[in-house]
Amino acid sequence: xxxxxxxxxxxxxxxxxxxxxxxxxxxxxxxxxxxxxxxxxxxxxxxxxxxxxxxxxxxxxxxxxxxxxxxxxxxxxxxxxxxxxxxxxxxxxxxxxxxxxxxxxxxxxxxxxxxxxxxxxxxxxxxxxxxxxxxxxxxxxxxxxxxxxxxxxxxxxxxxxxxxxxxxxxxxxx
Amino acid sequence: xxxxxxxxxxxxxxxxxxxxxxxxxxxxxxxxxxxxxxxxxxxxxxxxxxxxxxxxxxxxxxxxxxxxxxxxxxxxxxxxxxxxxxxxxxxxxxxxxxxxxxxxxxxxxxxxxxxxxxxxxxxxxxxxxxxxxxxxxxxxxxxxxxxxxxxxxxxxxxxxxxxxxxxxxxxxxxxxxxxxxxxxxxxxxxxxxxxxxxxxxxxxxxxxxxxxxxxxxxxxxxxxxxxxxxxxxxxxxxxxxxxxxxxxxxxxxxxxxxxxxxxxxxxxxxxxxxxxxxxxxxxxxxxxxxxxxxxxxxxxxxxxxxxxxxxxxxxxxxxxxxxxxxxxxxxxxxxxxxxxxxxxxxxxxxxxxxxxxxxxxxxxxxxxxxxxxxxxxxxxxxxxxxxxxxxxxxxxxxxxxxxxxxxxxxxxxxxxxxxxxxxxxxxxxxxxxxxxxxxxxxxxxxxxxxxxxxxxxxxxxxxxxxxxxxxxxxxxxxxxxxxxxxxxxxxxxxx
Numbered sequence: 001x002x003x004x005x006x007x008x009x010x011x012x013x014x015x016x017x018x019x020x021x022x023x024x025x026x027x028x029x030x031x032x033x034x035x036x037x038x039x040x041x042x043x044x045x046x047x048x049x050x051x052x053x054x055x056x057x058x059x060x061x062x063x064x065x066x067x068x069x070x071x072x073x074x075x076x077x078x079x080x081x082x083x084x085x086x087x088x089x090x091x092x093x094x095x096x097x098x099x100x101x102x103x104x105x106x107x108x109x110x111x112x113x114x115x116x117x118x119x120x121x122x123x124x125x126x127x128x129x130x131x132x133x134x135x136x137x138x139x140x141x142x143x144x145x146x147x148x149x150x151x152x153x154x155x156x157x158x159x160x161x162x163x164x165x166x167x168x169x170x171x172x173x174x
Numbered sequence: 175x176x177x178x179x180x181x182x183x184x185x186x187x188x189x190x191x192x193x194x195x196x197x198x199x200x201x202x203x204x205x206x207x208x209x210x211x212x213x214x215x216x217x218x219x220x221x222x223x224x225x226x227x228x229x230x231x232x233x234x235x236x237x238x239x240x241x242x243x244x245x246x247x248x249x250x251x252x253x254x255x256x257x258x259x260x261x262x263x264x265x266x267x268x269x270x271x272x273x274x275x276x277x278x279x280x281x282x283x284x285x286x287x288x289x290x291x292x293x294x295x296x297x298x299x300x301x302x303x304x305x306x307x308x309x310x311x312x313x314x315x316x317x318x319x320x321x322x323x324x325x326x327x328x329x330x331x332x333x334x335x336x337x338x339x340x341x342x343x344x345x346x347x348x349x350x351x352x353x354x355x356x357x358x359x360x361x362x363x364x365x366x367x368x369x370x371x372x373x374x375x376x377x378x379x380x381x382x383x384x385x386x387x388x389x390x391x392x393x394x395x396x397x398x399x400x401x402x403x404x405x406x407x408x409x410x411x412x413x414x415x416x417x418x419x420x421x422x423x424x425x426x427x428x429x430x431x432x433x434x435x436x437x438x439x440x441x442x443x444x445x446x447x448x449x450x451x452x453x454x455x456x457x458x459x460x461x462x463x464x465x466x467x468x469x470x471x472x473x474x475x476x477x478x479x480x481x482x483x484x485x486x487x488x489x490x491x492x493x494x495x496x497x498x499x500x501x502x503x504x505x506x507x508x509x510x511x512x513x514x515x516x517x518x519x520x521x522x523x524x525x526x527x528x529x530x531x532x533x534x535x536x537x538x539x540x541x542x543x544x545x546x547x548x549x550x551x552x553x554x555x556x557x558x559x560x561x562x563x564x565x566x567x568x569x570x571x572x573x574x575x576x577x578x579x580x581x582x583x584x585x586x587x588x589x590x591x592x593x594x595x596x597x598x599x600x601x602x603x604x605x606x607x608x609x610x611x612x613x614x615x616x617x618x619x620x621x622x623x624x625x626x627x628x629x630x631x632x633x634x635x636x637x638x639x640x641x642x643x644x645x646x647x648x649x650x651x652x653x654x655x656x657x658x659x660x661x662x663x664x665x666x667x668x669x
Contacts, residue, residue, distance in 0.1 A: 028546065043547060051543035127525035134532050144497070147504040150528065154511045157535040164542040171549045 013159055019061040020156075021163045027053035028167075052076065058160045067145070068153045071137025 031049050059072035085099050132138035135153050138146055505524055509515045512531045515524060
């Protein structure tokens, strides 16, 4: 475990930023080149997509090494999969119902069962519960692993913000 | 120095009362009097003979637990045996988690789980509650309130008036033999010496008896150890870690170590090295961890912790100490990450800072993504950053698409198609200085090495595109086509 935990933290931050920038810019291009509708009406949608792209890009850079990155990627993949399936006109009613049931079950599980676990004031403090909610994938971890994940998550998040800031500065100069 | 008989009597009496009063689950990993043997040097340094007495108690208690009627005989017998032979108890315990003095063969049969036989003792419970309210002070503090503790012996088996009605022959015998009050908190030792089938149960009861913890919330006590302020997870564990960790824990630990009870083992295996934050059963989790901590050398997956000088050595405190150290070490790391947290001390404040920082970062991401979404769509999001730094700096085009800055080092693209797109993107904003571009591109390609599927053709394409300003629409188209495939492929690759 020590080696595994040391491994992600030894990544060169510059490398992290570069990799993130690469994937993020690619994603931005994709978003930009999508059947672009009117600029103003879809601002909210676009910004949301950009945000998701940013998180996905960072998570994909980190890969499977970290639990939080795995959680992010899993969430996004499932969401896209569910959305695709739901929107799929070919999907039969049966499939649709099953998918819907699965989504509901997931939502229910996520909200009810696990929430009780880490909201227990006797077990975890308020701050810790808050942290668990903020860090992706922080529900099922014990406290020490959570701290480890938080450290890595903060590092990657800071790098992400830096790159994005650079991009914004770059593209809003002119 | 209290006589052996007296001590035993007290021991047994307390044990009985304790058993009756506590309906503990079988969480207790502790077993038998081995704890006493192991921790005797630590707990009772000032009173080395106490350990022997404890050992004797274990033997005696074991027998007592088995049969209430024949307590007197076994009682005395254990008395004689225990002090003289300290090793037998250890071996007995190791045999099967059953702490039995060799001579009394009958004891082996006298180890039923007759814990519930002992009637509850109200006085005992009262004392237990009182005891549990004490902070993790030293042993003496805990023991003193219970009565007249003679200075000479600080053992738990010090003289103490018997409280509670005599419940069976044990008490009577004790009174007759000791002439003093029986101890109300006999040690856990007694319980722990119970047969191996219920080592945890006994240990738990014993421990609880020792610390006066008869409540189901005992697990908390057992876990508390010396750490009053240690927190499960990050924050404040409301539970009173305050408990008397010293002797109580020590006893538990000592009794538990040699125990090979199956239940213990199973629990150990389940929770050996895990952090004690088991959701389902806190006490069991903690016990498991303590078990793992204390039974050094028994199982390889345990954390071998050595108690420092002057620190309690029971499993609880050891586990807690290890945990606290890990958490504090992680806190230090987090302090470095979060700006402005170097002077902050304390976990709660630190956690607050971390929460604020993460929230601010996430808000920043959201804000920046909004800004990026509003970027003029005419501009290309080119991946110029991956191109040579000097090339970027010298080739800032009118559209401002170039110039990622010094951050972007080259040669990070490991994907040939990636590289092609990068090249195309980078060249889109270039001016007419094709020669220089070609040179840098060539050097860059060479530096990257054999990454390309078809270097020659790609190189030609790139150079031609770079040289031909009219090729920009082609570049953007290519750029637009490749990213989607990459983007889709990315998540799958990482999985």
